[in-house]
């Protein structure tokens with residue numbers, strides 16, 4: 305197997321980590337660890353997914369999260385409830401309805417509410433893992449104006465959306481390019497995500513930073529697992545599996 309180039313980086317992550325997704329996360333963990341040669345990826349933690357899976361009240365899962373963090377997994381704050389409970393109008397309403405299936409929690413929040421949830425999530429997860437979180441990533445990668453304003457004040461080192469990774473304090477863009485991800489919630493979305501990842505495997509080997517994001521629902525379809533596996537194998541040969549923190553001193 306050829307050695308990946310040290311100046312090209314692969315940033316992989318497991319989304320929607322919490323007590324309610326433990327089994328699926330463990331399956332994805334095994335897959336990423338095997339393909340990336342160790343725990344060289346991130347987890348996006350939801351403090352209370354859909355108000356049904358509070359991390360605060362689950363010491364067993366807290367211990368697991370801390371062990372993963374101790375092993376080197378970077379932990380991001382990924383919203384609080386994940387679900388979008390706000391009402392939207394105009395362009396935000398279109399985005400919320402068509403792009404997120406109601407999972408864009410931070411799309412419609414005002415600045416004060418967004419900041420409170422960011423700070424609460426940061427405090428909770430840092431208390432659990434005993435170290436700083438790596439950053440904040442909004443559910444469905446969707447940020448409204450309130451979320452952007454709050455991010456500048458919340459003290460996170462990193463944030464990302466569909467197209468880039470940036471430093472919220474300075475605004476500096478640290479990596480550019482689409483994130484490769486899969487959709488399990490409908491046959492059509494699954495098909496288009498399979499097609500996109502196949503194109504990405506052809507088109508992105510020359511991109512400096514490649515991001516791959518997997519979700520608990522991906523384990524429900526063998527076609528998705530096969531595509532994820534092929535994509536991980538592909539980029540692990542051209543890009544160095546890296547920590548997000550390592551790109552903080554690189555240019556996009």
Ligand SMILES: [Zn+2]
Nearest residue numbers: 319320443444
């Ligand atoms: Zn998510």
